[in-house]
Amino acid sequence: MSYEEVILDHWRHPRNKGRLPSPDASAVEANPLCGDVVRLELALRDGRVEDVRFDGEGCAISQAAASLLTEMIKGKTVEEARGLKDEDMLGALGNVVKTRLSCALLPLRALRKALGLGS
């Protein structure tokens, strides 16, 4: 019985957790059915994600995915962040059972919303 090591690691030691003083872009996404909530805040400079924070509550998969996502996009161009696909997120998380895909993809939906894309 366990989750992928990457999920356990980010769940136990979340990266970039907290708030930015004055974010250039932000979004909150929630799964109303299970109560998972993720807030993503971005500081953008010269077309790049200069800094990022997440905040939220919910299951280990959604919160670990949010933490992991902040690492995936920090320092990347906004275009690269916009181009992230579901498969990129799921690939980075390792093995996510199909009953939990909506948890795993919640932070990515928040990112797309923050960057002005439809979720």
Place this chain on the structure above:
Amino acid sequence: MLNVRGDFPILSRMVNGHPLVYLDSAATAHKPVAVVEAERDFYVRAYANVRRGVYLLAAEATELYEAARAKVARFVGARPEEIVFTRGTTEALNLVAWGLGETRVRPRDELLVTEMEHHANLLPWQELARRRGAQLLAARITSQGELDLGDFQSKLSSRTRVVSVVHVSNVLGTINPVQEIAQWAHEVGAVVVVDAAQSVPHMPVDVGELGADLLAFSGHKMLGPTGIGVLWGRAELLAEMPPWLTGGEMIREAWIDRAVWADPPARFEGGTPPIAQAVALGSAVDYLQGIGMDRVHSHGQGLTAQALEGLRARPYVTVYGPPDPSRRGALVAFNLQGIHPHDVATLLDQEGIAIRAGHHCTQPLHRRLGIPASCRASFYLYNTPEEVEQLLAALDRVKETLG
């Protein structure tokens, strides 16, 4: 303890490399071979549409369909003409909310439910209130997860037209005192509706003793097929309600511009009913009666007591609902400190243990408890004390993994 596992083939399948431990019978129950065979036999030997055919096969199918109705009626101490086959509890409650709404509910009238209702016994009344300009009230629950009877009585008034309560809560497990509730409600002239989806499958229920006016339950939670449920209603109440589904086989006479409804129960069974499902439900009733509902009940209570004791012994677990197992149905909802129920359910699934995680179609109740979701283990006649121990031991491992 009962020993019936051999009758349920699915219980010997493997899940994620482990034998299945199915603890979600409050959502739906597995089927014994006898029920599956009854449905198959009906299709193979006697299938035809009911009530309308002149030929022998149609007569046999009709007899079997009506025999199933009689079995269900006896099972809950009712008369066959008071038993309406529906698609499930949800449809039965919608049918009632529609029918009573037409005959009894006017603007500023009141409808009374409780905070612990399943959405199936909440939303139909919400819709009725909206449609008729009536007001929907909900009696509170106590900190023990029981109905606050004082609050219930204070919300009951001469304006109350309908009281609709869950018999056994699908989250708290609470057994509500329907007899008392019915007595109080009748004193103010209200009609009493009971959501019996979690009680009829698990304990002896006699509609005469309960004293309610209408009562709904589902086939699939009591070893029967999906797609069939039951509404019991006092004959005079069924007789006053208009149908909510109109069409074939529910009229006495029809013209281009009007129709005269058939008597109940046919009035409420428009269209071709779930015939094979009814026949199989009759077989499920036979199966349960063969074991005896008293034994089914005490088996479930034994497992629930064991689960409650084990959960309470774990300081990282919060249990919801009454502490006394004799005041509960065969289920227990709980949370592990700091761990989301979906994580609990996913990790248990890796060991073949199936529990429910979420809000169990009771969002207002979860809001009242101050939690977004909960875990729920529910038991039936095929579960064993060993399975309860497996659950408890697995929860310790979940705690180790994510705690």
